Amino acid sequence: MxxxxxxxxxxxxxxxxxxxxxxxxxxxxxxxxxxxxxxxxxxxxxxxxxxxxxxxxxxxxxxxxxxxxxxxxxxxxxxxxxxxxxxxxxxxxxxxxxxxxxxxxxxxxxxxxxxxxxxxxxxxxxxxxxxxxxIPITKNVLLIYEKDTEGSLREVQKRIDGVDLETFYRVKLTYDINSDTAIRKPFLNAIEKVDSWVLNVKSYNGIPADLEKLMFRAILKGKEVITYTSFYENIYEALPIQSHNDSFYEILQLRHKKIRYLQTIFSFGLNFLVSLFLGLMLILCIPFVFVLNIFFNPGPLFYTQKRVGLHGKEFKIYKFRSMVTDAEKEGAKMAVKNDARITSFGRILRIFRIDEIPQVISLIRGDMQFIGPRPERKVFVKQLNNLVPFYGTRHLIRPGITGWAQVKYKYGQNLEDSVRKLEYDLYYIKNRSITLDLRIIFKTITTVLFSRGI
Known part of the structure; x- marks a missing residue:
């Protein structure tokens, strides 16, 4: 039935x-x-x-x-x-x-x-x-894979079933396209039980002819047949860089694009308005932060650091200092939740995002824009380039004060978090639009109002 x-x-x-x-x-x-x-x-x-x-x-x-x-x-x-x-x-x-x-x-x-x-x-x-x-709300999935993608099978299945959210998909059957015909025939008799086919293969040319026919028949019956990349992008609003996809073309779907005049005008106007607003906020905040620093956070008012920006070029970023002066005496280290290096006054600055305001200097200089991937330090960029493919792709656009990864994922505390955030950065680069920018603005307002993150 x-x-x-x-x-x-x-x-x-x-x-x-x-x-x-x-x-x-x-x-x-x-x-x-x-x-x-x-x-x-x-x-x-x-x-x-x-x-x-x-x-x-x-x-x-x-x-x-x-x-x-x-x-x-x-x-x-x-x-x-x-x-x-x-x-x-x-x-x-x-x-x-x-x-x-x-x-x-x-x-x-x-x-x-x-x-x-x-x-x-x-x-x-x-x-x-x-x-x-x-009533039924969860789709039963047939996951198609091959020998080259078998190593990531467990992780892919976990993502389809849902990690930290409800996907409304469940993997009921898995099938290796390299299986011999004797195994294939009885197995394919069970495919009527599934609602969706998810393909996680490197080469679609290797799919057996009889499986292609069944796939086509499933499409005609109104069933869903999608690639794992398409599934992941639709559900998680990110790109699956840790699956089998070492294909640069499949990840970003490179194609000729017309110049997006409206997007350019919108970005310019947004950056201009944010520069005026944050510039005024910076002027108002400096005297208060300076005085309170003397009593509760002795040391320099600003914290400067080199970050990697557009096309991999380094630039200087500015913040109100929220950590002790010798925070990195033992070398570069990412900030973590309840970081002991953060001073009591610095924690207040972070809760209300006041420490971020001086970044308007980089915005005015053109090193950053309001919305874009978060700029990272060169030492971590080198580690991440060796760890995951396409990390340098996030440098195709100017880094931002806020961005899709910042509003969709928790505060990055380690390299693994940076890899997950890269998935959202690539999604933003691929799907950048005025609508997506507006969503980021709304979510940024929510983040600041409810003091989410470190």
């Missing part, structure tokens, strides 16, 4: 969004038509409140990751997340109305809007989570 059609991640997010919007629009209707005194209601007020309400809910939802279905659907998490985000939403809408419109309110309808809206959204999301515990 064939399995029922499985909704993909985008379809599930769409259903969840529709349900949220139904609740939000109904709640805004209660607020506008019942909570506000009818004497003050106008077409302008209705349009403004509905437009602002929907926009603010969608913005808060994106910034606070309300539609990240890859996080495990735990009941407690689903409820608490919906409650605090929607509570923030109703408060923002109420304040907006108070500030921009001279109105009076009916208390009971207002309380219904403020208190019941978060509860309604939480109940809808709890229902959604329970429904998808009952």
């Amino acid at each position: 064939a399995r029922p059609s499985i909704l993909n991640s985008v379809e599930r997010k769409f259903i969840l969004l529709v349900g949220d919007l139904v609740v939000i629009i109904a709640s805004l209707n209660v607020f506008v038509n019942h909570a506000i005194d009818a004497e003050f209601i106008s077409t302008r007020l209705e349009i403004s409140v509905f437009s602002f309400g929907i926009f603010s809910f969608l913005t808060l939802s994106y910034i606070l990751d309300l539609y990240n279905l890859q996080k495990r659907l735990r009941r407690k998490y689903v409820i608490t997340q919906a409650l605090y985000i929607t509570s923030l939403f109703v408060f923002v809408v109420f304040i907006f109305c108070v500030i921009f419109f001279d109105t009076s309110f009916w208390r009971i309808p207002l309380l219904v809007f403020l208190l019941l809206t978060p509860v309604e959204v939480a109940l809808w999301r709890l229902f959604f989570a329970n429904v998808f515990r009952v």
Whole structure:
């Protein structure tokens, strides 16, 4: 018996969004038509409140990751997340109305809007989570590999099943294309049980003809047939540099590209505005940091260090010093969580990202841009070039103060973390766009507001 059609991640997010919007629009209707005194209601007020309400809910939802279905659907998490985000939403809408419109309110309808809206959204999301515990949401995967990729088989399978997130894929069958025909025939009889084929092979020319026919038949039946690189890029929004892929062409899919004028203009405008803002912040912060340094962090005000930038050229980076003056007396060492070298005042600077502000100097000089791969030290670049292929690819664009790797992965504490962050850097270089830059900006705001990382 064939399995029922499985909704993909985008379809599930769409259903969840529709349900949220139904609740939000109904709640805004209660607020506008019942909570506000009818004497003050106008077409302008209705349009403004509905437009602002929907926009603010969608913005808060994106910034606070309300539609990240890859996080495990735990009941407690689903409820608490919906409650605090929607509570923030109703408060923002109420304040907006108070500030921009001279109105009076009916208390009971207002309380219904403020208190019941978060509860309604939480109940809808709890229902959604329970429904998808009952109906099938996970795709069974047939993983195709070959002798050359067998060494990474366990790691690849672990990535498909999910590491630190829910992929909604599970490897049910694995198949070596080098298997002899006697083994192949009975094995291929079991492929009806799978929903997706994932190919992890170096050369697609080596796939047996009978397997190609079955693959084509699976495509005609509406089943998913994708490469492991495509799967990884779609699910993790990164590139799988530690799989079999030592092919530079498959990783970056090199092709002729038109000049992206809009992207260039957007980047220039963004860098200009950030330079003005951070430049002003630097001028305001220097006197305070200087005075507090005398008492709580004796030593130089700034910390300078050479980093590798565009095309592998070194440049000088500036920060407010947050570590003891002899932090590297035993040689270069990456910062780690709860690093003993960080002073008490330096820890405060790091929590609020104040130590990063002087990097605006490198931004103004053109050595860095606001969004890009994090610049690394030459000593670590040499080690990483020997450890992983294509590490130097991240130097194709100017390094950034923030970037895709910084907002998607934890603070790098060792070379292994740097390898994982490279996956996100390569994804950014390959998929760089205004939309992706805006996502990074939103996530950077969240990171700073909630003091994530070291």
